[in-house]
Amino acid sequence: MTTEPADTPLPTLPPDTRGAAKAFHNWCAEELRRRRSRDVELDEARFARATRLVLGHLGVRGEDPTS
Amino acid sequence: MIVHRLQARNALKYERVDLSDLPDRGVILVTGPNESGKSTIGELLCLGLFGRTFSVPTDRIERVVRWDARSMDLEMEVTAPDGHLWRVRRNLDLDGEPGASLYCPATGTDISGWQPVTEAIVELLGYGFDSFVESFYLARRDIGPPTPRAETLKAMAGVLPLETTAENLLAQVPELERRSVGLAAEAEQIRRTLAEIGRDDLLPPRPGALDGELVAEASARIEELRSARTRIQERLPTLRAATERLVDLLDGAPLSRWEKRVEGLDGALDEVEEAMSWLGYADVTAGTEKLSGFLDKVQEGVQQFGALVRKAGARRSWIAAQLGQPGAELVPGTVGEDEADLEARRAKTRGRMRMHDRLAMGALVIAAGALALGFLPIDNLPEQARLAGRGFGLLAALAAGGFAWSRHDLAGNLTSMKLEEAELMQRRDSLEADARLLNGIVDRLMPDAIAKLRGLSGDTLAADLNAFETGAGGRLTQAGLKEKTEAAVAQRLTDVELHLGDVVTRIEADIEELSRIHELREGAASAVASREGVVETLATLELAAELAQGAARQMTHEFNAEVRQGMVRVLPSLTEGRYQYLKIEDGSLAVRVFSSEKQDFVAFEEISGGTQRQIELATRFALSEAVVRGTTGGPQFLFLDEPFAFFDAQRTRASMSALPRLSAELPQVWIAAQTPPEGTTAARHIELTLAQSELIDPSGGGF
Numbered sequence: 001m002t003t004e005p006a007d008t009p010l011p012t013l014p015p016d017t018r019g020a021a022k023a024f025h026n027w028c029a030e031e032l033r034r035r036r037s038r039d040v041e042l043d044e045a046r047f048a049r050a051t052r053l054v055l056g057h058l059g060v061r062g063e064d065p066t067s
Numbered sequence: 068m069i070v071h072r073l074q075a076r077n078a079l080k081y082e083r084v085d086l087s088d089l090p091d092r093g094v095i096l097v098t099g100p101n102e103s104g105k106s107t108i109g110e111l112l113c114l115g116l117f118g119r120t121f122s123v124p125t126d127r128i129e130r131v132v133r134w135d136a137r138s139m140d141l142e143m144e145v146t147a148p149d150g151h152l153w154r155v156r157r158n159l160d161l162d163g164e165p166g167a168s169l170y171c172p173a174t175g176t177d178i179s180g181w182q183p184v185t186e187a188i189v190e191l192l193g194y195g196f197d198s199f200v201e202s203f204y205l206a207r208r209d210i211g212p213p214t215p216r217a218e219t220l221k222a223m224a225g226v227l228p229l230e231t232t233a234e235n236l237l238a239q240v241p242e243l244e245r246r247s248v249g250l251a252a253e254a255e256q257i258r259r260t261l262a263e264i265g266r267d268d269l270l271p272p273r274p275g276a277l278d279g280e281l282v283a284e285a286s287a288r289i290e291e292l293r294s295a296r297t298r299i300q301e302r303l304p305t306l307r308a309a310t311e312r313l314v315d316l317l318d319g320a321p322l323s324r325w326e327k328r329v330e331g332l333d334g335a336l337d338e339v340e341e342a343m344s345w346l347g348y349a350d351v352t353a354g355t356e357k358l359s360g361f362l363d364k365v366q367e368g369v370q371q372f373g374a375l376v377r378k379a380g381a382r383r384s385w386i387a388a389q390l391g392q393p394g395a396e397l398v399p400g401t402v403g404e405d406e407a408d409l410e411a412r413r414a415k416t417r418g419r420m421r422m423h424d425r426l427a428m429g430a431l432v433i434a435a436g437a438l439a440l441g442f443l444p445i446d447n448l449p450e451q452a453r454l455a456g457r458g459f460g461l462l463a464a465l466a467a468g469g470f471a472w473s474r475h476d477l478a479g480n481l482t483s484m485k486l487e488e489a490e491l492m493q494r495r496d497s498l499e500a501d502a503r504l505l506n507g508i509v510d511r512l513m514p515d516a517i518a519k520l521r522g523l524s525g526d527t528l529a530a531d532l533n534a535f536e537t538g539a540g541g542r543l544t545q546a547g548l549k550e551k552t553e554a555a556v557a558q559r560l561t562d563v564e565l566h567l568g569d570v571v572t573r574i575e576a577d578i579e580e581l582s583r584i585h586e587l588r589e590g591a592a593s594a595v596a597s598r599e600g601v602v603e604t605l606a607t608l609e610l611a612a613e614l615a616q617g618a619a620r621q622m623t624h625e626f627n628a629e630v631r632q633g634m635v636r637v638l639p640s641l642t643e644g645r646y647q648y649l650k651i652e653d654g655s656l657a658v659r660v661f662s663s664e665k666q667d668f669v670a671f672e673e674i675s676g677g678t679q680r681q682i683e684l685a686t687r688f689a690l691s692e693a694v695v696r697g698t699t700g701g702p703q704f705l706f707l708d709e710p711f712a713f714f715d716a717q718r719t720r721a722s723m724s725a726l727p728r729l730s731a732e733l734p735q736v737w738i739a740a741q742t743p744p745e746g747t748t749a750a751r752h753i754e755l756t757l758a759q760s761e762l763i764d765p766s767g768g769g770f
Contacts, residue, residue, distance in 0.1 A: 019698060023225065027617065027618040
């Protein structure tokens with residue numbers, strides 16, 4: 001089971017992730033949808049890397065869905 | 068997490084603690100004078116759950132062992148947010164390692180080790196020691212105004228890790244920017260060095276080319292030079308051998324060998340020159356020109372010799388045709404055809420002569436008969452018959468004479484034919500002599516072949532022989548040519564080898580220079596690529612910080628909404644309806660409270676001290692409730708140390724009454740107080756005295 005929306009390139013989280021990491025991941029998924037609707041040149045790969053970077057700082061190892 | 072049982076031996080100030088069958092809901096009131104050990108119970112709860120307390124440094128954890136003992140034991144029974152009952156045990160021996168276990172009878176999960184047990188409990192709770200102390204263990208000093216404790220609120224809201232992450236990420240920006248500038252300067256410096264090196268002859272400038280292309284170009288050029296060097300070095304022995312083999316022929320050789328060895332040297336020279344042409348060096352072929360000149364002259368002579376030999380071959384075929392030799396076609400005008408014609412004419416003439424002989428003889432017989440009839444005395448022969456006989460005989464005699472004359476002419480013809488035959492014989496002899504000279508001419512050594520050709524009859528091939536002898540070919544038939552030429556050719560070959568040696572040395576120097584250029588170009592490309600990487604890292608990092616800050620804002624907003632919602636319930640209960648709710652600014656976290664009396668928000672600082680403490684308690688309660696909802700969501704105990712210190716009796720009673728009913732998330736409320744609030748009741752009341760070293764709750768079992 002993952003917590004990753006299927007249409008985003010965001011890393012998937014371990015299912016038992018909670019707290020700031022979980023909240024951050026959910027917010028990023030929403031933010032990605034918002035940016036997609038207004039930014040035609042959105043660099044989704046960079047967005048995913050940035051998300052993964054923050055998750056790493058939060059001690060969560062997100063799995064890259066594209067790998 | 069709800070605590071059901073707490074038992075300890077030789078822990079902190081207590082020789083023994085045994086609190087069992089603790090109520091799941093309601094206030095557990097712990098009362099006693101200062102130094103009686105009220106806060107110690109809170110510390111024992113911390114120790115059991117997280118293996119540490121807030122009064123003992125983690126690196127001096129042995130201090131939790133009572134002063135007169137060598138070891139400590141502690142056991143707790145709790146219901147975790149997962150709904151299961153868990154048993155925690157910790158023991159500490161001053162002479163040994165600390166030990167711990169965590170066991171769940173329902174699932175059979177059994178974890179051992181001081182730190183693993185702590186980690187498992189943090190995993191179960193969803194928060195660690197710091198968050199626990201901030202959120203659920205509230206000493207009097209902690210129940211303070213939230214404004215100056217924005218960091219605490221942020222920690223409770225869970226945004227602190229995100230804000231810390233954003234700060235940490237942004238802290239890397241200046242260094243990355245410095246690296247970006249440094250890498251750009253490094254690339255520029257390398258380009259300047261490359262411009263100073265120049266060497267446009269080796270690598271012509273390519274404005275606009277990408278760094279990767281320039282590196283590949285330098286690599287390719289180095290490979291070209293290495294390949295050319297290898298080819299030149301590999302072909303030198305071939306060139307020497309081919310030259311020496313050609314010089315060997317100067318003693319004389321048949322055409323086929325000449326052609327083969329000329330071709331061999333030509334090919335060897337071509338390969339060397341082709342290899343050198345790859346170099347793109349302007350004057351590089353000059354060194355082989357003399358050897359090429361020698362080859363050209365030999366080649367020209369051999370070509371002339373070849374032309375002669377081929378003409379001789381054609382002449383030999385022509386002779387075969389002239390002589391009508393087997394396999395040759397008989398064509399008009401050839402000796403063979405003339406001989407056949409002569410033979411045919413001779414046979415025909417002889418036939419005519421034989422016929423004339425017979426006709427003459429017949430005419431003579433007739434003439435004799437007729438004359439005998441005319442002149443002999445034959446009786447009864449009429450005169451007319453006699454006269455006719457004489458006339459007919461005369462005519463027959465004349466005819467015989469005519470035939471004899473004609474035969475004579477034919478005999479003359481035969482004589483002429485003999486002369487003609489002699490001429491034909493002479494022609495045949497001459498042609499056969501030429502044929503003998505021409506037989507095997509292709510396989511004859513050059514001087515022998517030329518001598519044979521000179522022996523041909525008449526002016527046959529004379530013009531070609533003259534052209535050969537006065538041209539390049541003539542030199543190839545000179546006596547002692549090999550001895551005369553050998554040393555000169557050897558010198559030319561040596562010159563070529565020396566020249567090629569110089570070329571190889573130049574190639575090696577150029578390869579070295581190119582390697583330096585290649586290395587510099589690689590350096591430039593690497594610096595540019597690294598800078599691109601740094602720029603990308605910067606962009607990612609700034610975006611990451613932006614996302615972390617955005618998420619933190621959102622979490623703060625949600626947490627505040629959660630707290631405000633909780634406050635709507637909690638604040639009126641604790642302030643007896645005088646204050647309805649409060650708001651915390653998202654950014655500054657400044658607190659403003661809505662007064663029922665004023666029907667407006669008032670600043671926290673404007674409220675009386677006692678009410679401030681009530682609001683603070685309500686705020687902390689709502690915050691703790693929000694933390695539970697934001698983490699595990701399960702029921703959680705709350706430990707309040709002297710929460711009513713500044714309350715009057717009325718406020719204390721109201722708070723004691725309200726607290727256990729305010730939140731489903733915080734049903735078990737531990738309250739430490741010096742004296743029991745008047746007019747209040749608790750689900751469990753634990754009374755302590757100053758000299759007490761054993762805490763045995765009457766409701767509890769044995770330890």
